[in-house]
Amino acid sequence: TQIDRSLNRQYGGWGRNGIGGEQSGSRLRHLYLRAHLYNDAELHDLALKGSAGFLNSIDPVWGGSYIASFPEGAEVPERFAALGAIPEKRILVQSNAITAFAIGYQHTGDEKYLAGIREIDRFLKNWMMADDGTFYTNQKSEPSRLPRGMSTYEYWALQSDRERRKYGTPPVDHAVYTDRNGEVISAYVLAYETTGNEDYLETATRAATTILDQRTRDAGWVVQATANDEVDSDARMRPLVTEEKPFLSAQAWFGSALLALYRATGDEHWLEAADRIGKATLNLLQDEKAGGFFATVPDATAAIIAPRKPLESNGTAASFYYDLWIYTKDDTYKSVSENAIRAVADPAIIRREGKITGEFAMALEKVTTAYVEFSIVGDTSHPNASALFEAGRDVFEPRKLLHYEAPGRYPDRGIPSMYICNPDMCSVPIENPADVKKQAAAFHGPAATL
Known part of the structure; x- marks a missing residue:
């Protein structure tokens, strides 16, 4: 409203x-x-x-x-x-x-x-664009x-x-912020999924690889900003802050970008990287008692002033953890999204934020209407597997989670097959890529079972 x-x-x-x-x-x-x-x-x-x-x-x-x-x-x-x-x-x-x-x-x-x-x-x-493929602010x-x-x-x-x-x-x-780059990467991935233009995917991949290589810390989180020669020469109102501590916005947005790359390519490398960020963020930024996430690691002032839990960053984190849970099936993540939403869903907070509530609204809609999972089971080197993946990529479904999956939940039928599921139901096994869009239409609305 x-x-x-x-x-x-x-x-x-x-x-x-x-x-x-x-x-x-x-x-x-x-x-x-x-x-x-x-x-x-x-x-x-x-x-x-x-x-x-x-x-x-x-x-x-x-x-x-x-x-x-x-x-x-x-x-x-x-x-x-x-x-x-x-x-x-x-x-x-x-x-x-x-x-x-x-x-x-x-x-x-x-x-x-x-x-x-x-x-x-x-x-x-x-x-x-910086020389390393990341983006200025x-x-x-x-x-x-x-x-x-x-x-x-x-x-x-x-x-x-x-x-x-x-x-x-x-x-x-010339400041390069990890959260803003996460947003750009996600946008380029969507452009690739929409157009099939490989250059857009390469642009997203290059920026994500640079951030992973240069900004990942030993504990698994990514730093928000680092110094560079160009920014040192900028005429700035205030100096660039390059604190060596995790910020929620960087973890949530960059983690979401990694999952977007996983959705677009099926490459497990991106899911594994997102999982590392997910676990590090839980360890360092989650409020274990009340749920939700702090903006950064609480310091000595936390005993006097309650650490901030930003609404929009918690919304982005809730979406990230919901998708991460469905992809990994790791129950460590099962209740994280709902807890994050509940932690900041105070009417006074939402009113105060005014128009800046889109990410929170997206997370709330996603959690209350449920995922639509597109799983491809079978030999991933088989031409039918990639054809099914491409057909799934072409479907417009904002809650879509597309990936390859090892046999277990679903059987290996000898030829790669797709299963489209939400908490209510699953499609019949889909072998023909031409049938994917028609089968996906049955999952158009919200799930009734949550």
Whole structure:
């Protein structure tokens, strides 16, 4: 209800006058999920408006999505009139835009969404990618040589690379945050699943591999930020914090990205890495008495001031642990998601967070409507196994957990077969990849048994 109250039904998204790129990420995914679960045409149309709204936010010169834009017919504040947008380009907005376009294309097949993905990818590769394949945090709005009398909005309204470069280029904040990279990785994985473009998967894989190699600590968790030469040269309002301790947002988002890679590839390497992060986070950040997760490791002040349990990070963690439990069948994780939700589901906390409740809403919807598991059993080197996996990847199901599974729960029937299950029921064994989408349709709504 709180999310719906702030939904802009005229233009889509959650901005007052148009699309707010930071606001319309998890909430848009939640809107698509609800439309899917309840077969709600009105919610579906509103979600598509949100996806289409991101197209208006694209910079036609350098690509990438502005932080917010004003659609035709919207009331535009005078200072934004020259551009019709707010020009800062934050990394979160780019991952939200890729996700919006990928889901929009899955639902419509409209080529404009593929073009949108390419435009975000162009900006990220040209401006925001570090040499090791990870991503910087944002490009600021004001160029280095902006002349007196020209506003930043007039600068961004210039229609060519050459015109803009006369006045310099806006600086990039070269900090590389693990949680934000987790969001970008997940978005690129979804773009790969939607388009089949291997370059998007390679981009996600490279960033994830770098973070695993460079930021994993002996206890299994990943550090949120590390120093680099570029960020040392940035003009920053405050220095980059590179504390050697685990932060919940980094573990939850990067763990979720690893599970996205597992869903897209079936490669056990990603599941094993996610499992290590899952166990480390339980050991270090879980409140064993009351449930839920602290933002970071409690320190000496915890005896005086209760450590914070952030709503959205606990929502992301709840989704991560729910999926991890279903994939691993490790009952260590069985009640973690529900406990995390209960720990922060205080009406006063939710009201206080206002619009910043999308991840929590996604977790609540996922846990209360249940998973849809696509398991492929049999010889993974057999052509039918990969064909079934590809067919499962093509199905739009926001709760989908796709993987290969060793015989045990399901028999090896001699030819690789897929089983689609939720807590209520399972499909018949599926041998023909052409039958996957039809069988998956039976699992469209919420499960009745939880």
